[in-house]
Amino acid sequence: MVMSTLAPGRTLKPHKLAVLLSLALLGLPLCAVADEIEFNTDILDVHDKTNIDLSRFSRAGYIMPGIYVMSLRVNNKDEIPDQNIEWLAPESDPKSSIPCLTPRLVDMLGLKDEVRSDLRWLHDGRCLDPDSLSGIGVRGDLGSSTLYLNIPQSDLVYRAPNWDPPSQWDEGIPGVLFDYYVDAQTRHEQRGGDSQSLNGNGTAGINVGPWRLRADWQASVRRGQGSREKRWDWNRYYAWRALPALGAKLTLGESALYSDIFDSFRFSGISLQSDDRMLPPNLRGYAPEITGVAKTNAKVIISQQGRVIQETQVAAGPFRIQDLNDMVSGTLDVRVEEQNGTVQQFTVNTASVPYLTRPGQIRYKLASGRPSDAQHHTDGPMFATGEFSWGVNNGWSLYGGGVGSAEYDALALGVGRDLLMFGAVSFDMTSSRASLPYESDGRRGNSWRLSYSKRFDSTGSQVTFAGYRFSQQNFMSMGEYLDARRYGEREGSSKELYTITFNQQLADWGADVYLNYSHQTYWDRPTNNRYTLTMSRYFDIGHIRNISLSATAYRSRYYQMDDKGVYLSVSLPWGGTGSLSYNATINQGGNTHQLSYYDRAGDHDYYQISSGLSHGDSMASGYWTHEGDRVTTNLNASYQSGSYSALSLSLQGGATATAKGAALHRSGSQGGTRMLLDTGDVPDIPVKGFGSSVLTNRFGKAVVSDVNSYYRSRMSIDLDALPDNAEASRTVVQDTLTEGAIGYRKFDVVSGARAMATIRLPEGGTPPFGAGVENGQGQNTGVVGDEGNVYLSGIHPGDTMRVTWGVDGRCMITLPDSLPTDLTHGLLLPCTPVSSAALKKDVRNKLQAQVKE
Incomplete structure (x- = not known):
């Protein structure tokens, strides 16, 4: 009873x-x-001193034989979380216990190959013989669920902060996913001519072992001025897997040629290429960025070869998009759709730093297949391409490559030099031969390229990239050849290209200068020219701290259309988390002045409201963003008297389902890496990665999508928001996931x-x-x-x-x-x-x- x-x-x-x-x-x-x-x-x-059991505390460091979930901590800094470790009682001392380090666990320690080959094993090969690893120290702590290992540093491979060697990478668990971005907009012209649009894009995928199967989709519905347009496309089918032993990525299906030497083009086939993301962070390459100025609240669409790479909402003023995948290369098409109905278009050549490779290493990219279009049709001859970069020694790198087919060939050779305190420079030359169906003679031409990169620590300057390319009139890239073959003529024959990305910090002034410049000339059409120059400074006036003053000048000439102007902004803190700003835009269409207030409402909401004058007419705008547990919502609104009013709503999220559980969630990189977190069927537990926290669903599951591939990611329970009826004995987990993986970690939560x-x-x-x-x-x-x-x-x-x-x-x-x-x-x-x-x-x-x- x-x-x-x-x-x-x-x-x-x-x-x-x-x-x-x-x-x-x-x-x-x-x-x-x-x-x-x-x-x-x-x-x-104690009332009854004969009825006491302290046996678990009677032997220092003793752990009862059995299987325990413990983290391994190597040399008290590198952690391998949540491993099943069996503790055994040795025959020589039954009252003690030792951990059984299996071959799988030993692989995770990051031992050098020569050390690994000399190890001995006990218990029919199941457990490491500790005596075979000289200098090892082992200590278990049940209180922290940690097994401490001390191993001579000379026996371990290279490690870096927040980066683990390939032996510790996790391929994740099998599952399916669906990520999406949907944007709906309605626009009312006060002089007549309303319009509505619904656009979306995303990725569906399946993970099976190390393989990632993906399909990208795009959709749009547009209505206005008596017309209606509807479109749905599955515009890309592909699969890939990581090959850690080769430091490379294998891709099958429809893809784009990602090359450091040749221009990008779409094809169907197979590729194998070194993946710099597998390197420690300080050795990884350069990721492209997009800069510009939005005249109103706007949507920025970044695409390549007809495929949308990213869509995002930006507020009026300068914008800088820096979260593009560093595997993206070649020419990107940027479209800025303003809420006032105007559209900006320009191209960005994603430059890479000089093609240098660590001494003794070889980076490579191989691909073969047939060129294809967005409708999945192959169009063009079979081709094969390859490129390499060899680190000859500490100062020199040799690189080159070629593209070969029955109708088009190209060969490139270059050299890179580390100039130490003066930066790094590379120079290469590419020769091409093209046979067009409507020409009797083939075209031959050459192209030369010079690249430079340097960070000047003493002056706070950084030339992220500076480059120059000159191409002869008959030189053709593979993409130009395919366009000429498909459309019967060649357009946009490149002549000269100047690019530079420069940043200067003026510490004594509390100021910063940023320049992004691109100048492109052609043999057969007008010049394209584009630059963005931003100068900013932080200063104090009396009791008002951290006042921000910035000025941005921009100019763009694209297909003989000029757009230029100046954007000025003064911002000062207002209240606890808000800021008040005055912005002025001066361009060819007139002047705009507006006063804005920005603030956060908790950890998940932020908003901005603005009001002012545009071309002599009153205007108002605002946006609100909510980072929900299941979806990110963005609401944008603009109004200008006598002209227009517009309202847009965007939703970005995803769904991930596995045998361990499923959840709706916010979306990071579409089709990318994510972590499924399990709180043991306990709902409403706040968990977080790098961004704001999310609550587990009714089944105790949540997905964190802000996870970097090949980078040690830490997930934690937000103890400040933990419900009163729940306790967590382990609040932090971590893992290093391969690209596109669905990781899985379980917290120990009692409710x-x-x-x-x-x-x-x-x-x-x-x-x-x-x-x-x-x-x-x-x-x-x-x-x-x-x-x-x-x-x-x-x-x-x-x-x-x-x-x-x-x-x-x-x-x-x-x-x-x-x-x-x-x-x-x-x-x-x-x-x-x-x-x-x-x-x-x-x-x-x-x-x-x-x-x-």
Whole structure:
């Protein structure tokens, strides 16, 4: 029978156990005999001193044989989280225990190949012989669930902060995913001519082992001025996998040629290329960025070869998009759709830093197939291409490559030089031969390129990239050849291209100067010219701190259309998290002046409202963004008297489903890497990666999508927002995932009510002082104190919990099906002993479940 009150006269002592154990472990006289600790229990304030079980504390560092989920910490800095580690009792010393380091665990340690080959193994090859690894130190700590390993640094491969060697990369778990970006807009012209549009793009995918199968889609519905247009395309089917042993990525299907030497074009086939993202962060390459100035709240669409790479909403003023994948290369098409109906278009040549390679290493890219278009049709001859870069020594790199087919050939050769304090420079030459169907003679031409990069630490300057290319009139890239072959003529024959990205910090002035410049000339059409120059400064006036002053000048000439202007902004803090700013735009169409207020509302919402004059007419605009648990919502609105009003709504998110669980979530890179976090069926637990936290769904699952590939990512529980009825014994997990992987990590979370209870054995006795209590998932929920008192957590009606002590002491308690409303008076819980056979079966099932997990 279960009663809801303690025996009369019994005093509750919720914190008594913690005090007693602290005294026992830290302040009591003890003596060490054969590495064992003997506690003097005479000074303990315990009613029955003969009924005490402190066996788990009696041997320093002792861990009872079994399987435990522990993190490995190598040399007290590099952590390998959540591994199933079996502790064994050696025959030479049955009262001690040692961890079994399996070949899989040893692979994760990052040992050098020559060290790995000399290791010896025990227990039929299951466990490492510690004596075969000279200088290793091993220590287990159950309190932190950590196994500490000290290994000579000379035996380990190269490591960097937040980067793990390939042996520790995780391919994730099988699953399916669907990511999307949807934008709806309605626009009202006050002089007539309303229009509406709905646009979307995204990626669907399946993960099977190391393979990532993906399909990209685009859709649009447009209506206005008596016309209606509808389109849906699955515009790309492809699959890839990482090959860590080669430091490369293998891709099958429809793709674009990503080359550091040749221009990009779309094709169907196979490619194998070195992936710089597999290198430590300080050795990775350059990722492109997009800069510009939006005249109103606008949508920026970045595409290549007809495929949308990214869409994003930006506020009026300068914008800078820096989160593009560093695998993107070649020419990008940028379209800025303003809410006032105007459109800006320009191209960006994604420059790479000089093609240098670490001494002794070879970077390479191989591809073969047939050129294709957005409708999945192949169009053009079979081709094969390859390129390489060889680090000859500390100063020199040699690189080159070629493209070969029946109708087009190109060959390139170049050299790179590390100039040390003067930066890095590379020079290459490319020769091409093209045979067009409508020409009797083939075209031959050459192109020369010079690239330079340097960071001047002493002056705070950084030339991210500066380059010059000159091409003869008959020189053709593969993309130009395919256009001429398809359309019967060649357009846009490049002549000269100047590019530069420069940043200068003026520390004494608290200022910064940024320049992005591109100048393109052609043999057969007008020049394209584009630059953005931004100067900014932070300063204080009296008690007002961190006032920001910035000026941006821009000019763009694209297909004989000029756009130029100046953007000025002054911003100062206002309130706790807000800012007040004045912005002015001066361009060919007139002047715009507006006053704006920006602020955050919590960790998930931010907004901006603006009002002012544009070309003499009053105007107002605003946007609001909510980073929800399941989707990111962005609302944009603009109004100008006598002209137009516009409203747009965008939703960005995704869905991920695996055998471990499923969740709707915010979306990062479409089709990219993500982490499924599990809180053990406990809902509404706040978890976070690099961005704001998200709550687990009703099944205790959440997906964090802001995960970088090949980079050690840490996920944590937001303890400040943890519900009152939940406790977490492990709040941080981490993993290094390969590109496109669906990672999986589980937190140890206990949820439910808390209450004092008294545990009684059938004969009237109590479990010994120090006995442990755990729930059906093996989570600790309490430790028995004096006279059977215990403070239990994670209580649910009808739950069954185990009480364990000694070698084979065990009994079971069952909570009532209906818990009392007031738990402050405690519970009286009978504990039913468990038979020896049932005990062994329960232990065996628990170990098997841990191994399976």
